[in-house]
Amino acid sequence: MSTAYQATAEWARAQDVADPLRAFRDEFLIPPHEGRDSQYFCGNSLGLQPRAVRDAVAAELEDWGALAVEGHFKGRLPWMDYHEFVRDGLAEVVGALPSEVVAMNTLGVNLHLMMVSFYRPTPDRHAVLIEAGAFPTDRYAVESQIRYHGFSPALSLIELQPDEPNGTLSQTAIERALAEHGDRIALVLLPGVQYRTGQVFDLKAIVGLAHAQGCMVGFDLAHAVGNLPLSLHDSGADFAVWCSYKYLNAGPGAVGGAFVHERHAHTEHLPRFAGWWGHDKHSRFRMGPEFVPTPGADGWQISNPPILSLAPLRISLDIFHRAGMPRLREKSLHLTGYLEWLVQTQLGDLLESVTPRDPSRRGSQLSIRVLGGRERGRALFQYLLDRGIVGDWREPDVIRISPTPLYNRFEDCVAFAEAVRAWGQG
Structure with a gap:
């Protein structure tokens, strides 16, 4: 061209x-x-x-009709492990290890679940750094989490103000904010792509600056996943969340996704909202009272995967793989x-x-x-x-x-x- x-x-x-x-x-x-x-x-x-979505969803409906509960084990793509059928595709698109990604819930839900684990405020370190004009989901989630922990957004929410002519943020502005406030910031939460301006953020550079100040780092990749090549694992981010209905073409209200870096894969002391589907799959059906998390991002699952929502994502990820x-x-x-x-x-x-x-x-x-x-x-x-x-x-x-x-x-x-x-x- x-x-x-x-x-x-x-x-x-x-x-x-x-x-x-x-x-x-x-x-x-x-x-x-x-x-x-x-x-x-x-x-x-x-x-x-994608044109192939109709047949993919129809196939699951056919298995439901013909097999009922046995579709969990005897379907063409057994439902028990269905979320694993999109794992490699997601890892490829976001630049992660397969064990670091999981398709589950929706973006807002996943953001709250990640903040349960990675926003751990203390009296001295309780602030969250976001960009001014952040997408409302992010701001609402952050403010509610701050209040839930007994702090005030007036004191604990730090907003990066645009310093470039068209409302974008320079890397210098991020550096300056972390240098000034880093010792009281518990979490840096920024987008991969700012939804209103379309600005791309340098994930690895931000992680390096924030980790040097002792902050956790998470990213909202709603407008980045499927849009840009990402290197989430190499960036060192603690977590990331995204939706799948934009560039990933998985349909309105589609199942979202989450990334948890492998260094947290076996960190059982991290608090989380536990659910049966996050329990280690090898002992899940023993129905024991003690929660033993599956290593990796799967351990943050709460409920079983939504099959009819995952089918379109599986089709789209195959397209991304081929392209x-x-x-x-x-x-x-x-x-x-x-x-x-x-x-x-x-x-x-x-x-x-x-x-x-x-x-x-x-x-x-x-x-x-x-x-x-x-x-x-x-x-x-x-x-x-x-x-x-x-x-x-x-x-x-x-x-x-x-x-x-x-x-x-x-x-x-x-x-x-x-x-x-x-x-x-x-």
Whole structure:
């Protein structure tokens, strides 16, 4: 694919023909709009449905009907171990050891479960560091955990304030906050990708700084997993959580995931909310009164796996395995780079991007503001939606457009640019 960009449908079509990942688009259902495919730029909010999902879910329904309870042991993919069928795929996508990951619950639930273990405040070290404007789930969870432990968010919640022009955070700002407050911070909780700005955070650098101050470190990877190559194990993070319905295409309300670093795999003194499914699988059915956790992330499970929610994730992870995160990242750099070029060179009198220009500091997302203010932004967002160009709106004034490499094309980016230009001339 060429990086000498041109703002024509012909040039974009040539890039799509040369795209080695182009066939993966056919594995997804593209929502129609007036007899054609829509331009769907919302994989950062809800990924598209893989075509193979329907058969995968139907197979589990068939086994349920034919085998009932025996499906736990005699199904085509026995339900007792079903969460293990996605383990290697998850580990590959997030850069972890298989024993460090587990598919369970949803993101908010997993965040609370991880904080039970990794937010252990003391009178001297009780603060939590998050970014200002964090996704509400993170802020709500942190504030409630702080209050649960008898502290006040007014004193124990530290928010990193943006120090860059478009509301992003420099590494220097993180360093400065940890140097100033590190001795009273119990937990650093930051995103892999900031949902509103699209900024990517350097996980390993943050872990190094925080651990040097004696802080635990966790990450919300909702907008990072399936978007960027991650190296969770090598980052040294204590834990991470994510949802699977965005870039991982596992469906609305899909089962989430969690990572616990292997150094905590056998740390039985860590408090946790225990459940039967987290008990060591080799003795689980002895029904003993003493909880013996399964080593690794599996030991944080509480309940049995949701089979009908795991089936779509299993299908999507197979697609990721075949596509490969390095190739997906390479295409993402080209595709997002092209969209940014169009915004700057063709639409600069109408739009501005607040996402970092450095490709290493962003994923498959541009957060765009419309010049002229919020009401013009809302008007453009609705104009695009009415024409089958689907992004999403985030208050107070951002349109998020996310060209996802598994199914978006260069032609989609041109269609977006042409629609914006027509709106501006209307």
